[in-house]
Amino acid sequence: MRILVTGASGLIGSAMVERLAQSHEILTLGRRASADFRADLSDPAAIAALDLPAIDALVHCAGVVDEDFRDHPERAMQMAMFGADALVQKAVAAGATRLVYISSAHVYGPMVGHVDETTAYNPVSNYAIAHFATEQVFRRQAKGAVAGAALRPCAVFGDLADPSGFRRWSLIPFSFPRDAAIEHGIVIRSTGEQRRNFVGTADVAACCANWLDSDPTGWSGLNPLGTLTGTVFDFAQICAEVSQTLTGTPCEITRVTPEGPTPGEDFDYATVSPLAQGNQDLRPVLERLMRHALNQQKQEA
Template identity: 55%
Template structure:
C-alpha cells in the first residue's frame, strides 16, 4: 500500500490490517519500503517483499501540481509505472488505484462508470495518466481497477500533515471554528456525492476479496447527495452545536448558467456507503475546537 498515512489510505489500512499483512510503501523512515514516487533515485534501495496485491492511495493532489508541477507529473507517470512494475515483479495479481471522479470531466448530469473519460484539469489528467499506467497491465492473469470517488470526507489521521484544507468537507468546518462563518464563492448549487473514507476502504476490501480479471472502473457511492450550500448549512449547524457560537453561511451570486444537477451513481453491485457526513463532521469540529 502507498499513501498509508493519508485520508483514504489510513482508512484502508485500519480495515485491512485485521486480516492481511500490510507492506507500507512511502517516504517515512518507518515504512516497510522507503521511496519517493517523484524521485527515481530513491528506487535504488527499494526492496519489495513477495506480495499479492497493490493498493495505490498516493495519487497526485491539487497541491502537488500547484507547488511542484514537474515532480507531480513524475509521480503520476514515471513513479506509478515503476511502482506497478515492482508490484508485478513481487507477485501482485490485484492492482487497485484510488483515482478521482474528475477523470469524467464536468460533474453534471448522470455520471456512472459508463461515462467516457474526459479529464480537463491538470489534476484530472494526472489521475487519468496513472489510471492508464495501471490499465495496460490488466490481463486474464492480473486484475486491475480504478476507484473514482467524488467528494471524500473523513477524520484526519494527522491534522498537522494534512494539506487539503481547501476541500469543502474540511474548509467549511475549519472556517466555522476559526471565524464563525462559512463563505461560498459561488451560488453553492453544485451538487456532489460525499463519500466517507471508511466507505472507500470497504469497497477496496470487497474488491480484493472477489474473483475476476481484466480492467474495471468503480464509483464508490456515499450516503450523502447534496449541494455545496446544503453541506455548508450542515457544517454551520454542527459548528454551533460544538462551539456554542453562531455560524453564518454566505453565498456568492447566482451562476450565469446554472449547472445540470449531478447524479453520481454506479452500475456495480456494491451497496451505497453508510458513513455519516454529519457525525464525521461533528467529530472533526470537536478536533478543530481543541478536542472539546
Template identity: 30%
Template structure:
C-alpha cells in the first residue's frame, strides 16, 4: 500500500485527488486546516507546519495547497507568502520526516500570455502574482532536488475541471466551466465580460491524478511535466458549449450575452498556442472531455437546485 499526503486536501483539486487515490487503495493523509485534517497545515503559519513530525512512513507528498488566482489578485502579499514560503515549509516538512518523493502542483499560468508551442523547455514569463509565485515555488522544489534533500517533480496542469466532492462547501465559482453552468441554470443566461476570444486548454482532475499515479516513480527522470487536456477552446466557445448542452440534453434555453462588437477592438484575440509535453504521451494521455463534464455537472447541479 502506498501512503501519501495531500496538502490542501479540502480544496477543489485536493478533495477530488483524495477521493481518487483512496479509490485506488492508497492510504491518504489529509494535510489542511479544517477539522478533518490528519496533519495540521496552515500556510499562514508555515514554520509550525515545517516543524511537525509524524510517526508513520510516507511514500509521496503532493503539495496542492496554494492561494488561487482570485486570492492572489485580492490579497497579493498574503498570497505570495502562502505560495512561496508555504512551499518551502512543505519541503522542510518532508525533509524532517524523511519523505523522499515530492510533487508540486504548479500551473500553466506561469507562461502569462502563451504563444506558439509550449513544452517543458519553454521559458516561463508570468504576468501576475499568481503565475510568478508559482514559478518561485517551483524553483524551491528544484533547489531542494539539486541539493539531494528530496526527489521532486513539478507538474504544470492547464485549467482543470472536475465534479466537486462536496458542492455545499464548494467555493470556487470563479472557475469558468463551473461558473457558466451555474449561471445558465440559475439565470438562464451566460454573460461574458469580454468577447471571449481568449483560448484555454482544459484537463480533468482525474486525468491529472492518473498522470501522478503513473509518473511519481519517474520523478528522478522527469523533474518537470506539463499536463494538457483534450480540449483547447475559447471562452466564448465554452459558453456556447454550455448553451448547447442545456438545450440538447436538458431542453432549457440559455441566452448568451456578449459585449457589443463595437468594443471588440479593446479585446483582440490572443496569440494561438499549443500546450504540449515532451514526456506525457509516454506516461498517460488525458482523455477527459469538457463537454462530458458539463453534462454531468449540470445534471448534478440541477438536481440539487430542484431539491432546494
C-alpha cells in the first residue's frame, strides 16, 4: 500500500515509518522541510489545499499532547478537530480506505479498574477530550469501503528519533531513566502504586501494521499492549537497576509511603484483540535513553 503518515519525526511516528516501510510505500506529512508534504494541522485551510497523490491508507501520529494545551490550548483544539477533519477528508478523497489514528488510553477516563476495548468512553481532561474528538472525526469517515481504527496506548516508551526536539521529558517513561542516570535518584511524587501498561513504540507500530494487513471493515478501537504491566514503583525499580548496571552507581528511589489503598492500584489495562499484544524489550530502550541523557549532560557541561 501507499500510506500517508503524519508525525513521522515524532516518538511514535518515527517507529511507525520504520515498521511500515518494510512492506509499504510511505509518504509523510508535517511541518518539517523533510516531509513529503508540508502543512500545519492547526491550519485546516492549508490541509484542504494539499495536492495529494492517490493513497491507500492514512496513519495519523501527530495528535495533540499535554504541552500543546499548556502552551496554546485553542490551537490544540483546532488541530484535534478541524485540522484532523480536513486531513481525514483529504485522505479519503485521495482514495484511502484504511484510516488509523494514534489516540490515548485516557479516552477511557480515570485509570482505575479493568479497561479493555469494550469499556465505555469517559474522557475527562482537555487532552483526553481532544483525542476522543479526533477519534470521532475519523470514525465518521469509516463507512462503506473505508475502515478506521483508533490505537490507544497507555504509557509509551521508545527511542527518540529527534532528541533535541523531544518535548515530553516530564513523562514517567522518560523522566525516570534520565533522572536515574544523571541524578542517581528517582523521586515519585505519590505512592507509586498506580498500575500502568508500559508499551514500546515498536509494539504500537506492530499493532498498526497488523490491523492494516487484516482486511479490516468498519470502525475498531485497539489497546496496544506492552510486555510490562506493573506499578509506577515497579518501573522505577527497573530504571534503577538498569542505571546501576550502566553507571556503576546505585540509584535511590524516593516515594510517598503507602498508608492505605491508592487510586489506580487496581488498574488493569487489557485488550480483547489478538492484533494488539506486543513483545518489545524495555531494558535496552531504557539503556539507550540513559546513554543519550548522559551524553547530553556532557555536551552541556
